[in-house]
Amino acid sequence: MAVFTEVGFDEADALVQRIGLGPLTELRGIEGGIENTNYFATTASGHYVLTLFERLGPQQLPYYLCLMKHLAARGMPVPEPVADPDIAPPADHPLSIPADAPCEFLHRVAGKPAAIVQRLEGKSVLAPTAAHCAELGRLLAHMHQAARDFPRLQPNLRGLAWWNDTAPVVLPYLDAPQAALLRSELAYQNHVAASSAYAALPRGPVHADLFRDNAMFATDSDEPRLTGVFDFYFAGTDTWLFDLAVCLNDWAIDLPTGRHDALRADALLAAYVTVRPLTGAERALLPAMLRAAALRFWISRLWDFHLPREASMLKAHDPTHFERVLRERSHPSAAPLSWPVASGLAQAA
């Protein structure tokens, strides 16, 4: 569990009362999470999550919070952030809103930027079936479409530029075969990113970290039913295919070996393409983006593991898992294009 910054009951109570949620009745640090400080906050009006941002600041946060609001307003099951009634929302602008425009969803608690969002019901399913994956695939495609007209722009801050900057920081901690893999994969991804096929990929605001532990399923239903997805704090404008690859690499992987699980992968992809068919460029670059998504989380886990931060309760994720996934994805025998759905169902849009 990660509580980097302790929040006093009185301070949280003052915030929730000021923004109209009524008196605080319970404040409890949350287990899980590695980026931010999270508390469950219950008030007279409902159940919320209070997040204090440890690394992100007012330059980046409006994008994430406004994206959540935008998606919630379009019926997507994402936590709706609660606004500060004293901050006026920026006037609508047809093309873009400057990143430094005031953000009504950004609060300040214990000296840190903070947000208070609706608490989703349900539980994460860490061993998903094909039916869970189908639910996720469908929602992912709907979210991509619903975010099309989101008026803010912010790159994926954990994208290629960050990989290039961070690789030299983690390289000294790797043995020779690991270092060779990291260097060669980074060179490959820089090459892919410079290609015309990559430039042709459709893009927009994406979650970019939609792992199993960032989704909730109903606990009162026999059939898997997604109740929502959360943790948009790695979101950014990126290719939809990268977002899909992040999900495939987490939801449809055999965890001990890092190999892809064809049944779950097909279910996720089939559900996704039913809502939004993949383009020809997307089908061609799916293997490369699966490698990119593995590389992204291998690097971030290496960084978190070897250069940890202070937290009262913090469990770093295992970096070797994504090293295995990357080796599987970049091995010459890796053949995700032989998935029936990739060659059959997914017609060019």
Ligand SMILES: Nc1ncnc2c1ncn2[C@@H]1O[C@H](COP(=O)(O)OP(=O)(O)O)[C@@H](O)[C@H]1O
């Ligand atoms: N909106 C929410 N509704 C319900 N539970 C949430 C919500 N946001 C966070 N949580 C809980 O808090 C935990 C940590 O949140 P997460 O966003 O993953 O943290 P971090 O950003 O630090 O990685 C999650 O595993 C989940 O149990």
Ligand SMILES: N[C@@H](CCOP(=O)(O)O)C(=O)O
């Ligand atoms: N999902 C990432 C790291 C981010 O952790 P989260 O708890 O915020 O999802 C990983 O597994 O490496």
